[in-house]
Structure formats: structure tokens, C-alpha cells
Amino acid sequence: xxxxxxxxxxxxxxxxxxxxxxxxxxIKILHRNHIRAIGVRRAHYIGALGEIVAHNSVPVNxxxxxxxxxxxFDALVDFLDIVAGDERSTLDQLVGKLDLRSxxxxxLEGSRLPDKRLRALSNLVxxxxxxxxxxxxxxxADSVPEVRFQAARGLARIGDPESVAAILDLMESEDSWVxxxxxxxxxxxxxxxxxxxxxxxxxxxxxxxRDPNMLRLVVRSAGLIGDFGAEQALIAMLDSPEPxxxxxxASALSEAGTPASVPALIxxxxxxxxxxxxRAADALGTLSDDRAVEPLxxxxxxxxxxxxxxxxxxxxxxxxxxxxxxEAMSEGDPFARDAALSQLGIGASGSxxxxxxxxETAPARTHPSSQTSDSALExxxxx
Amino acid sequence: xxxxxxxxxxxxxxxxxxxxxxVSALVSGYSLRRDRFISKYHRIEELLSSDxxxxxxxxxxxxxxxxxxxxxxxSMQMLKYPKIEIIVVNDGSTDSTLDRLIADFELVEExxxxxxxxxxxPIRAVYRSRLPISLIIVDKVNGGKADALNAGTNVAQYxxxxxxxxxxxxxxxxxxxxxxxxxxDRVRIVAVGGNIRPVNGCEVAFGRVIEPRxxxxxxxxxxxxxxxxxFVASRPASSLxxxxxxxxxxxxxxxxxxxxxxxxxxxxxxxxxLDLTMRIHRHMRDIDRPYRxxxxxxxxxxxxxxxxTEILRTQRIRWHRGLTRAVRDFLPMTFRPxxxxxxxxxxxxxxxxxxxxxxxxxxxxxxxxxxFLLGVxxxxxxxxxxGIAFCVGVINSVLALYLDEEYGYFNSPTEATxxxxxxxxxxxxxxxxxxWWRIRSMLPARRRHHWGEMKRVGVGNLASRK
Numbered sequence: 001x002x003x004x005x006x007x008x009x010x011x012x013x014x015x016x017x018x019x020x021x022x023x024x025x026x027i028k029i030l031h032r033n034h035i036r037a038i039g040v041r042r043a044h045y046i047g048a049l050g051e052i053v054a055h056n057s058v059p060v061n062x063x064x065x066x067x068x069x070x071x072x073f074d075a076l077v078d079f080l081d082i083v084a085g086d087e088r089s090t091l092d093q094l095v096g097k098l099d100l101r102s103x104x105x106x107x108l109e110g111s112r113l114p115d116k117r118l119r120a121l122s123n124l125v126x127x128x129x130x131x132x133x134x135x136x137x138x139x140x141a142d143s144v145p146e147v148r149f150q151a152a153r154g155l156a157r158i159g160d161p162e163s164v165a166a167i168l169d170l171m172e173s174e175d176s177w178v179x180x181x182x183x184x185x186x187x188x189x190x191x192x193x194x195x196x197x198x199x200x201x202x203x204x205x206x207x208x209x210r211d212p213n214m215l216r217l218v219v220r221s222a223g224l225i226g227d228f229g230a231e232q233a234l235i236a237m238l239d240s241p242e243p244x245x246x247x248x249x250a251s252a253l254s255e256a257g258t259p260a261s262v263p264a265l266i267x268x269x270x271x272x273x274x275x276x277x278x279r280a281a282d283a284l285g286t287l288s289d290d291r292a293v294e295p296l297x298x299x300x301x302x303x304x305x306x307x308x309x310x311x312x313x314x315x316x317x318x319x320x321x322x323x324x325x326x327e328a329m330s331e332g333d334p335f336a337r338d339a340a341l342s343q344l345g346i347g348a349s350g351s352x353x354x355x356x357x358x359x360e361t362a363p364a365r366t367h368p369s370s371q372t373s374d375s376a377l378e379x380x381x382x383x
Numbered sequence: 384x385x386x387x388x389x390x391x392x393x394x395x396x397x398x399x400x401x402x403x404x405x406v407s408a409l410v411s412g413y414s415l416r417r418d419r420f421i422s423k424y425h426r427i428e429e430l431l432s433s434d435x436x437x438x439x440x441x442x443x444x445x446x447x448x449x450x451x452x453x454x455x456x457x458s459m460q461m462l463k464y465p466k467i468e469i470i471v472v473n474d475g476s477t478d479s480t481l482d483r484l485i486a487d488f489e490l491v492e493e494x495x496x497x498x499x500x501x502x503x504x505p506i507r508a509v510y511r512s513r514l515p516i517s518l519i520i521v522d523k524v525n526g527g528k529a530d531a532l533n534a535g536t537n538v539a540q541y542x543x544x545x546x547x548x549x550x551x552x553x554x555x556x557x558x559x560x561x562x563x564x565x566x567x568d569r570v571r572i573v574a575v576g577g578n579i580r581p582v583n584g585c586e587v588a589f590g591r592v593i594e595p596r597x598x599x600x601x602x603x604x605x606x607x608x609x610x611x612x613x614f615v616a617s618r619p620a621s622s623l624x625x626x627x628x629x630x631x632x633x634x635x636x637x638x639x640x641x642x643x644x645x646x647x648x649x650x651x652x653x654x655x656x657l658d659l660t661m662r663i664h665r666h667m668r669d670i671d672r673p674y675r676x677x678x679x680x681x682x683x684x685x686x687x688x689x690x691x692t693e694i695l696r697t698q699r700i701r702w703h704r705g706l707t708r709a710v711r712d713f714l715p716m717t718f719r720p721x722x723x724x725x726x727x728x729x730x731x732x733x734x735x736x737x738x739x740x741x742x743x744x745x746x747x748x749x750x751x752x753x754x755f756l757l758g759v760x761x762x763x764x765x766x767x768x769x770g771i772a773f774c775v776g777v778i779n780s781v782l783a784l785y786l787d788e789e790y791g792y793f794n795s796p797t798e799a800t801x802x803x804x805x806x807x808x809x810x811x812x813x814x815x816x817x818x819w820w821r822i823r824s825m826l827p828a829r830r831r832h833h834w835g836e837m838k839r840v841g842v843g844n845l846a847s848r849k
Binding site for chain 1: 391435493494495496498566567568569763764767768770771774775777778781782784785788795796799800803806
């Protein structure tokens, strides 16, 4: 080892440590001043926007130059989130007078920096109107996933049902994170999206090339929209070969189902997968139909813990079901008794509970989660 | 001659360790930058109204926590997350923890079926709150922190469990930010660790950190620097290559199925968090299932760090004993390609740096002066090497402060100056003291430690000292 070389390295590292320390100190000062400046501007814009909303008029002379300040957009977006009616109209006028849509669209088209484009698009979504439809549609094919996602949000804000098919296509090519959030975007469309979703489900059922995860997301979105238009497609999904899709469909029927779904859900109580049985029990509880009482009573003795619990909860939500739960308390099966006790809200000090707690008296049963290696299955269902 | 060679070898080790940490800090910088871009535009609040995020059971062990437990629960209730349940496990407290909980949260005893996947001390009763909050209290026979967490896992309803401590204050979006990783890759990610920071000196109100600040005393400031070096300048790099050997016990989210499969936490282990993370790695590699253990730097939780030498000494000795046991248990995983990046990078760095460094440094205290006094030390080589190790160490600390700047904490230049000064000064005394404690931890224990008995000043008192 050459001492001269070592000495040089020492001098370099020592200098570097001093430079970094001084640099950090300088950055802290700059950062502090920057934060202060932003705070002052933001306070100014929030105060001014408050005045505009309160007086219901836009002072044209005072707003000049606001459109060039990103801090203004943040303040405006915060305001847009909390106003409605006339106040919202006043802010829309402001947006028009400042020509914010064109300004942001130019930034979006003119910049190559993902950060800048994303910011422009996110702000455009907040002030979206039908004039931006083409712009959003073009950016569904952007190279940055987040930009594509924001474009889809923009289309949902406009509420253009023709875009649903394009978003479904986009979902197929996205990674799971973006696809899952696009599923939420579909929910934002609401009822107008339902025919496209139902068509997608029914066609996918016969198309082995479709990604099951994608189909699962569509099923979930249909359930969250909760419109009866998707009911038949969801009932068809109960026959899917994928347990996750069957479970999702059962869940979705609790929101989008009518009494017409009850027979299919009762059949699902005999599914080979515990997750599907549990979701079907839960959905039957929501639909609260007399025909489900006996099948749910049988499910109290299911081998899987979740199914027993969901069956007991479902029965507790129905008058006839409560009677069935009371009967279950005197049954020999300690699991059914526990589930019944728990749902009827009888505490441990109650006389019926003195028979002993299942976990202490009965041999431990394997938790259903061990029956499947796919942990995503359980988390999806619980979600 | 032998003494000189030994001294030079020790110095080469010191420089190599610091350079390794420097590389780790640089890679962490890359990882944080990427993560920052994602979290900036993901509009995490949108997830609040989405059911993409799976529900989470928060498990809080409590042993004689009568003074702070109610505040902890209220703080957790304020977390922004679509669906959580809070499970407090009263681990046979001898004070009035349970009575306090029953009174404050209108608890009623209920028959609640729970699993027995993980063996624990018997559960005496399960209580549920009558208030409109999802709160379950499990009252069990004393079995230690790990046993309490295991009992909570058995009772948990949801597929993901968050294991934490009663005194940890979580940022409002903390759980949501951690779960973002799971939403991104629900099949592979089995656990996510959070970013832990010292709460000492911060302004705390309504169970939240209102104003993050640098602690008042040098004693606590040095600990802050250590936390930053670990959580900001090291873990992001390990996580990037799926070689994170440790998820802090203060905040970790686990897939319940995996947690159960590895048998939960090991009772009586002084480094139960390290042990658990390593067992999960080993389990997943053994069953050959693709997996990832992620780290969420923006999932910030605050915890109290020791304020006196005595408590700090006890804590460090406990940590190092835990590490020593883990090194013994998992040594066969070292440099085994079967265990992937963890076996080749993450775990060896724990063994060769965290475990071995104090031994090497301790040896250096004797070898270098003796070699110098005997006149056999090659001073023109040894002195610059010592200086290089020192300077690279300082660079590492300053880099950690740079990386922390991304998160906007400690904006005051005065506070930054204090920490920069400490980056230089901590090598004069502080470092040697902790090395000595770690050496002592390897000697036979004189007494048993239960529940990590760290005497806490209390968050309110820490803030009011300002």
C-alpha cells in the first residue's frame, strides 16, 4: 500500500465530507426559504379564492398571472374539492377566464418531463369537461403508466360511457397496481359503465385468453357500482373455473343482486372453495331472503371458520335466521354454537356460554387459510 | 511484524465496512428517489375510498401500560385507512391496564371464536368495545411481548396484521402508505416494514406528531443520527434487492398466513423482530415461493428513544444479545446462494458488520496502540487509513441527512448544523461506548430481561421539556 496514495484518498474524503456538510447546510437554508415562499403564496391564493367564492364574482384585473403559478393550481384544486353549486360555478368561471385548460393542455403536450406532464394532467382532471375528451383519450396511450391512469380518471370525470371499453383494454396491458386502480376508475363512471362491464364478463367467460385477475377486477367494479344491470353476468361468473372470480361474483351480488340471485348463491354454498362459500353466505345475508335460512343453517357446521362466521352473521340479519341461530345454540356442534352465541351478542357471562368455548373444548381445526397457498385469495375476499 | 499486519488488516476492515455503508447509502438514495416519485403522484388519499386495499388488524401488546394505553388506542383510531381493527393484548398486566380499558372504551366480554394456529399462553377473555370503533381487547396470562403478539394474531380477523408497540405513534397515512406496496404486488409481498424515527423533542398533540423536531440533548440527537443511517440510508437499499434482514418490531405489517406458517414470534428472544424476519425469508425460500419483503420509507412511525445512559445501555445490550442469538440460529444461511440476495448480501452484512464490527473495533483499541508503542506500526499507512474510515463514516452520516431532506423533516438550518456536528463528534466517545456495551452483551447475562423493560419518560413529558 502506497502511503502517498492513501494520503491523497484521505484528503479527497476529508474534503468531500466538508463539502457535503456545507452543501447540506446551504440546502437546508434554501429549502426553508422555499417552503416559506410557497406558504405565503398559498395563503394568498386561498384567501383570494375565498373572496371570489364569497362574492360570487371573478375580479379579472387581480387574477392576471395566476395561471403561471403551480401553487395556485394546488390551492384551486383544494377549493374545488369542497365547493358545490353556485360556488363551484364561480370557480368554473375563473378557470375559463384564466384559460387554464388550454394552458395545462399546452404544458402536457409541450413538456417531456414526466413529473411536469403528470402534474399538468392531474390538475386537468380536477377541472375536466367534455372539451378535454380527446386529450384524455390520446393520453391513454402515454408512455408513463401514471399519466395513462390520470387520463382514465379524466374520462371518468367527464362520464363518457364510450371510454369504458378503451379503459378495459388498457387494464389488460397494465401491471396489477395500475390495473387495480383503473378498476376504481370504472366505479367512478357508475351506472353508464355497467353494460360494457357485463358484456366484458360474459365474453370473457368464453375466452380462455382473458387474464383471470383482470376479470376479477371487473367483477369487483360491477359489484361496487351495485347496479342490477350486471346481475345476470355476475350470476354467470359464479360458474367460473377461477375461485377468486367466483368469490368476487358472490360478493358483488350482495350489492348488485336481486332475489333472482338467491338460488345461484345458495348453490354457491356448496362450492369446493371455502372462500366462495363464505362470500355466498355473506351475500345471502345482505339479500335477506327466506329461502336462504335453511342452507345458511347448514353452513353453520361448515368445516371452514370464515364460512361459519359469515353464515351466522347472515342469519343474524334476518328474523327467521335468528330463530335458526337460537336452535343452533342447542346443537352438539360447538363451532355452530359459538358462531351463534357470538352473533346473537350473548356474552361469556350468559348461561348459554357456560358450555365452554370452542377453542378450549373442541380439538383445534385447521384454519381455512391453510387450505390454499394463494394468500391473495383471502386478502381479496376480506377486502 | 505480525502486530503491524494485524493492525493493517483491522484498518482495512474498518475502511471496507464504511465503503460498504457508503454504497448502501447511495443505492438507498436511488431507491428513495424512485419511491418518492411514485408516492407523490399516487394520491394516496384516493385509496381511502377504494376497496383495493385489504383490511388490516393492528395488534398492540400491553403490559402494565395503564398510563398510556388509552391514548395509544385513540391515536390509532385516527389512522386514515378504509378498514382496520385494533386488537390490544393485555399480557397479564399487574396494574390496572385492563380496568382502565374497560372503563374508557366500554368493553364487554364476548364469546369470540379464535384460531389456535400459534401456541400461546391461555387467553382468559376477549372483550369488545360497545363504542362505534373496531376494538378488541384480549386478556391473557403473561407470556411476554412475543406471546402477546402471537395471541393477537390468533384473534385477528383480517389477512394482514400490523405488529406494533403501545408507545408507537403512527403518522395518519402510515398504514395506507405501507399497504400501497402490498396493493402493488399482493401475491409476492409478504411483509412491509415502516420507517421509525425518535419522537423525543417533537411536538405531540392529540396522539399525533404535530411538529417534528430534533431532540434537545446530544445524547438523543446521536440516536436520531443512528436511526437515520439505518432507516433512511440503509434499509431502502436492502429492500430494493429483497435482502432486508430486519423489520423493526415497532412497526411491521405481515401477511397473517405467512406469519402463522412460521409459527409467529419466538417467545423469549431478545431480537424477536430480526428472528421473525429471518424466519420468514427462510420459510419462503424453503418452500420456493416467489416473495418480497418490502420497506416503506414514507410509512413513518415515532417512538421514544432512551434518555439516560442506563436505559440506553440496557437497550443496546438487549439488541446485541438478540443479534448474537440470530447469528447463531441463521449462520447456515450466510453466503448460501439458495437464500438469494439475502443469503449473499443482506444477512452477511448483518453478520460481518453489525455483529463482527464491535469485536474488530474492540480488538483495534488494543492492537493499534500497542503496535504504535512498540514501534512496529506502519504509521504512514495506518494513519491515513484511520482518517479515511473516519471521513467516509462522516460522509455516510451526512448522506443520511441529505436523503432525509426528501421527507422535509428538520428544516431548520440550526438543527441540521447540530446533526452535522454530531456526525463528526460521535466518533469521539459515543461510538466507543456503544462498542463496549455490545462486547459486554456477548458475555454471560447476569439477569434475565423481560418485556424489554425500557423506562419511558412519556411522549408528553418529552415534548414539554422544551
